[in-house]
Amino acid sequence: MKYYLGLDVGGTNFVAGIIDENYKIIEKAHIPAGAGRDIKEIIADMVKVSLEVVHKAGMQISDFTSWGIGMPSFVNPETNLLVHANCFGWKNVPIYSYLEPYIPLPIYIENDANCAALGETLAGGARGHENVLMLTLGTGLGGGIILNHKIYAGADMMGAELGHTKLVYNGEQCTCGQYGCAEAYCSATALIRQAKEGLKRNPDSFMAKLCDGDISRLEAKTVFEAMEQGDILAKQVIEQYIDYLSCAISSFVVIFRPEIIILGGGVANAGEILRKPLQERLLVNTYAGDEIGVPEIRLAECGNDAGLIGAAMLEKYGMDRNKKQGVEE
Amino acid sequence: MKYYLGLDVGGTNFVAGIIDENYKIIEKAHIPAGAGRDIKEIIADMVKVSLEVVHKAGMQISDFTSWGIGMPSFVNPETNLLVHANCFGWKNVPIYSYLEPYIPLPIYIENDANCAALGETLAGGARGHENVLMLTLGTGLGGGIILNHKIYAGADMMGAELGHTKLVYNGEQCTCGQYGCAEAYCSATALIRQAKEGLKRNPDSFMAKLCDGDISRLEAKTVFEAMEQGDILAKQVIEQYIDYLSCAISSFVVIFRPEIIILGGGVANAGEILRKPLQERLLVNTYAGDEIGVPEIRLAECGNDAGLIGAAMLEKYGMDRNKKQGVEE
Ligand SMILES: [Zn+2]
Ligand SMILES: [Zn+2]
Numbered sequence: 001m002k003y004y005l006g007l008d009v010g011g012t013n014f015v016a017g018i019i020d021e022n023y024k025i026i027e028k029a030h031i032p033a034g035a036g037r038d039i040k041e042i043i044a045d046m047v048k049v050s051l052e053v054v055h056k057a058g059m060q061i062s063d064f065t066s067w068g069i070g071m072p073s074f075v076n077p078e079t080n081l082l083v084h085a086n087c088f089g090w091k092n093v094p095i096y097s098y099l100e101p102y103i104p105l106p107i108y109i110e111n112d113a114n115c116a117a118l119g120e121t122l123a124g125g126a127r128g129h130e131n132v133l134m135l136t137l138g139t140g141l142g143g144g145i146i147l148n149h150k151i152y153a154g155a156d157m158m159g160a161e162l163g164h165t166k167l168v169y170n171g172e173q174c175t176c177g178q179y180g181c182a183e184a185y186c187s188a189t190a191l192i193r194q195a196k197e198g199l200k201r202n203p204d205s206f207m208a209k210l211c212d213g214d215i216s217r218l219e220a221k222t223v224f225e226a227m228e229q230g231d232i233l234a235k236q237v238i239e240q241y242i243d244y245l246s247c248a249i250s251s252f253v254v255i256f257r258p259e260i261i262i263l264g265g266g267v268a269n270a271g272e273i274l275r276k277p278l279q280e281r282l283l284v285n286t287y288a289g290d291e292i293g294v295p296e297i298r299l300a301e302c303g304n305d306a307g308l309i310g311a312a313m314l315e316k317y318g319m320d321r322n323k324k325q326g327v328e329e
Numbered sequence: 330m331k332y333y334l335g336l337d338v339g340g341t342n343f344v345a346g347i348i349d350e351n352y353k354i355i356e357k358a359h360i361p362a363g364a365g366r367d368i369k370e371i372i373a374d375m376v377k378v379s380l381e382v383v384h385k386a387g388m389q390i391s392d393f394t395s396w397g398i399g400m401p402s403f404v405n406p407e408t409n410l411l412v413h414a415n416c417f418g419w420k421n422v423p424i425y426s427y428l429e430p431y432i433p434l435p436i437y438i439e440n441d442a443n444c445a446a447l448g449e450t451l452a453g454g455a456r457g458h459e460n461v462l463m464l465t466l467g468t469g470l471g472g473g474i475i476l477n478h479k480i481y482a483g484a485d486m487m488g489a490e491l492g493h494t495k496l497v498y499n500g501e502q503c504t505c506g507q508y509g510c511a512e513a514y515c516s517a518t519a520l521i522r523q524a525k526e527g528l529k530r531n532p533d534s535f536m537a538k539l540c541d542g543d544i545s546r547l548e549a550k551t552v553f554e555a556m557e558q559g560d561i562l563a564k565q566v567i568e569q570y571i572d573y574l575s576c577a578i579s580s581f582v583v584i585f586r587p588e589i590i591i592l593g594g595g596v597a598n599a600g601e602i603l604r605k606p607l608q609e610r611l612l613v614n615t616y617a618g619d620e621i622g623v624p625e626i627r628l629a630e631c632g633n634d635a636g637l638i639g640a641a642m643l644e645k646y647g648m649d650r651n652k653k654q655g656v657e658e
Contacts, residue, residue, distance in 0.1 A: 076621060083620060131484030145584075147484070154586030155460030155476070156621075164616035165580035168498040169514075169573065176616050180576075185498070244498065247509075251494035255474075255584065257483030287493035287505050291412055292405060292485075 003057075005064040005105070006312025007050050008112065008304075009071045011035060011087035014046055015304075016053040019312040023123035025305060029053035035088050039098075042088060047102040067105040068314035070115030070307045077157050082109070108314035114151045114160060115310030116264060116300075117144025118317050123309050124301035126260040133258040134300070135162065135249070137267035140175065141183035141190075145256060150317050151310075157319055163187070167248050182248040188220040188266045191241050195223045198233045206231035224270040242274065246281035253294055254287045264300035275299055332386075334393045334434070335641025336379050337441065337633075338400045340364060340416035343375055344633075345382040348641040352452035354634060358382035364417050368427070371417060376431040396434045397643035399444030399636045406486050411438070437643035443480045443489060444639030445593060445629075446473025447646050452638050453630035455589040462587040463629070464491065464578070466596035469504065470512035470519075474585060479646050480639075486648055492516070496577050511577040517549040517595045520570050524552045527562045535560035553599040571603065575610035582623055583616045593629035604628055 003026070004019045011033055018027045031049040034042065046069070054061060073085035075095065082095040099107055117134035126132040130149045136142035143162025145152045153160045163183035164176050171180030172190075184190055199205055199215055207226040211217040226234035249261060263275065279297045283289045300306060310317075332355070333348045340362055347356045360378040363371065375398070383390060402414035404424065411424040428436055446463035455461040459478045465471035472491025474481040482489045492512035493505050500509030501519075513519055528534055528544055536555040540546040555563035578590060592604065608626045612618045629635060639646075 083617070154584065155588055156586045158617075158621055159582075159584050159586035161583040161616055164583050165494075166576045166614075167495060169496050169500070169509075169576055171498070174616075178579075178614065178616050180498075181616065247495045247498055250507075251580065253488075254490040254493050255483065255488050257485045257488035259484055285495075285507065287490055287503075287507050287510065288412070288487075292487055 002065075003059065003063060004312035004315065005050065005054065005067050006308050006310075006314075007046060007067065007069045008115070008308040008311055009033075009046060009069060010112070010307075011072065014049050015308050016050040017305075017308045017312060018053055018057050018059070019309055023119075023309055023313070025308065027053050027057040028308075029056060033087070039088070039090065039093065043098045047099065050103065061103060061105060064105055066108055066315035067099075067103055068108045068110070068115075068311040068318070069099075070110055070112040070311035072112050074111045074153070074158050075109050083158065106315070108311075108318050110151060110311065110314050110318055111142075111144070111153065111160070112307050113142030114144040114153055115308075115314070116142065116302075116306040117146050117262070118151055118310030118313060119302050119306030119308065120262045120264065120300050120310075121146045121149070122313060122317070124306055125262045125298040129259045131256065131258045132260050132262060133162075133249075133252050133256060133295075134262040134264060135186075136265035137186065137245075137263060138188055138265035141181075141187045141248075142265070143252070145252075145258075146317075147256070151314075151319050153319055162248075162252060165248070165251060167244065167251075182244075185244040186241070186248050190244075191220050191223060191237070191267060192218055194241055195234070195237045198237050202233045205233040207234055220267045221269065224273060228273065238274075239277070242278050242281055243285070246278055246285045249278075249282055249297075250286040250289075250294075253282070258295050261295050261297045262300050263297060264306060268299055271299060331394075332388065332392060333397065333641035333644065334379065334383065334395070335397045335637050335639075335643075336375060336399070337444070337637040337640055338362075338375060338398060339441070339636075340401065343378050344637050345378040346634075346637045346641060347382055347386050347388070348638055352448075352638055352642070354637065356382050356386040357637075358385060362416070368417070368419065368422065372427045376428065379432060390432060390434060393434055395437055395644035396428075396432055397437045397439070397444075397640040397647070398428075399439055399441040399640035399643075401441050403440045403482070403487050404438050412487070435644070437640075437647050439480060439640065439643050439647055440471075440473070440482065440489070441636050442471030443473040443482055444637075444643070445471065445631075445635040446475050446591070447480055447639030447642060448631050448635030448637065449591045449593065449629050449639075450475045450478070451642060451646070453635055454591045454627040458588045460585065460587045461589050461591060462491075462578075462581050462585060462624075463591040463593060464515075465594035466515065466574075466592060467517055467594035470510075470516045470577075471594070472581070474581075474587075475646075476585070480643075480648050482648055491577075491581060494577070494580060496573065496580075511573075514573040515570070515577050519573075520549050520552060520566070520596060521547055523570060524563070524566045527566050531562045534562040536563055549596045550598065553602060557602070567603075568606070571607050571610055572614070575607055575614045578607075578611055578626075579615040579618075579623075582611070587624050590624050590626045591629050592626060593635060597628055600628060
């Protein structure tokens with residue numbers, strides 16, 4: 001049995017794990033992210049938690065052939081710099097040089113949304129499929145594309161930024177500075193904004209009661225809960241949100257025609273009351289949907305582990321050009 | 330020297346050609362499309378013009394290993410039916426069964442926009458590149474994607490329909506029936522519509538004079554000509570058009586990060602007065618453009634031959650699964 005070492009670097013926790021050939025996590029270790037600290041301390045913790053999980057499993061670094069890391073960022077393959085990791089306030093960080101001295105393995109770094117897509121394809125909702133689109137409906141709108149069983153991140157490995165494709169020309173400003181990005185309409189943050197806008201027109205909505213009148217406490221799940229309780233505004237907000245999301249997905253469908261679409265992230269926890277109407281709107285809102293159909297939308301199954309599983313498997317299923325960046329041993 | 334037999338099926342003409350290993354056209358034959366005729370007559374002419382070019386070159390069908398065909402349509406690989414070819418009014422046509430009896434070669438059929446992208450990559454503006462995006466700004470907005478030197482048309486070969494990605498949520502209705510497609514804002518037809526809308530507000534524009542007051546005669550080139558003559562409305566219309574187009578392209582860039590973007594079709598004949606400001610707006614309107622740049626936009630170089638060259642080379646550079654559809658000899 002071959003084992004794979006992965007690290008999922010999140011804004012809240014770093015989770016290291018060891019995965020077996022069947023994509024089962026056999027050991028795991030956590031450490032708080034502690035964002036805001038000095039970069040050297042964060043790097044040291046990335047190493048520490050990874051060594052810890054190897055130790056916990058009674059294994060050694062030499063038992064592995066690579067170290068796969070998922071991060072909320074991407075590496076520019078020309079400069080080998082991590083372009084930006086907003087949660088740490090990093091910009092153009094020489095991440096390989098920082099990590100290389102500590103763990104003598106080839107390092108593969110990939111965007112966390114891409115890792116999650118890979119994890120769900122290998123071990124989750126898209127098992128057995130080779131062409132998969134995954135969207136993570138969280139603070140942002142993460143997108144990951146699996147083509148022929150491998151991560152696809154564009155010709156220069158800095159693409160597949162599905163959240164920043166344009167959905168509403170000249171629309172709401174996105175966190176990225178651009179206007180009308182899909183993320184600005186389809187993330188959990190966007191859903192909350194849309195609900196708050198609705199509450200301005202209709203402050204008596206049950207949504208306000210669910211957060212005890214403190215609208216700043218409104219969450220994505222509050223909107224779904226209010227809808228299930230029969231609140232009309234919440235229903236309108238969610239129908240509009242689903243229509244935005246279906247249109248965003250329709251663009252990815254007419255480009256990639258994936259076999260399966262996986263929904264993850266906080267909003268996807270709503271489950272069938274999101275998935276089912278989304279599937280219907282996707283059919284309506286997709287070019288040639290009536291003639292050739294649309295892919296099946298499924299809910300993610302690996303939860304928070306998807307990114308870790310995908311990270312561990314980057315050596316095998318990352319983009320081919322990842323290899324060019326492997327650390328020389 | 331190996332030779333390749335191609336056929337470009339257009340709404341006006343069918344052009345057959347023989348291409349050598351250096352992607353040079355060594356012989357060509359034309360026949361009028363004669364749209365509206367019985368399907369059997371059209372099929373017969375597709376065969377006739379292809380046999381004619383072989384004869385003109387003093388060659389035989391057995392000198393070729395495939396017959397590559399570019400059409401304004403796509404084949405559903407599950408049913409082997411041509412899904413639709415609007416210019417002929419065809420729907421779900423068993424194209425392989427119709428063609429097979431006449432020319433005993435494996436047949437490769439691909440969307441004409443994809444063939445054009447391949448032709449420009451092999452022999453035109455994107456020579457030497459492996460990851461190329463081509464947009465054809467014509468009656469519609471055709472899109473073709475070359476990944477790792479091969480046509481990419483989605484997991485089921487019915488994708489890469491870039492013209493029908495959403496650009497303006499809930500916007501203008503597209504010819505496809507959907508709303509807000511990129512095609513409805515970025516095709517030549519869309520540019521003409523935008524100019525006509527402007528003329529309603531400002532009937533004294535020089536554009537009206539250029540078509541002798543008969544606005545129905547307004548063409549894309551009329552708008553560019555009026556702008557070059559200093560017409561303010563024409564300038565506004567083109568600036569708006571370029572902004573739409575740059576936003577549409579930005580979505581493809583953040584997904585694919587191609588090395589080169591090629592512009593073809595009637596609107597691209599405007600040349601530098603289109604290309605240069607479009608390059609500038611693309612940088613402004615693309616996510617992370619300021620940090621990682623945007624690809625170079627170039628004008629197509631093969632003109633009407635791009636689709637023919639691409640069609641002839643489908644055997645070598647079509648999608649791998651094309652092979653599954655090859656006619657059994
Ligand atoms: Zn954005
Ligand atoms: Zn359309």
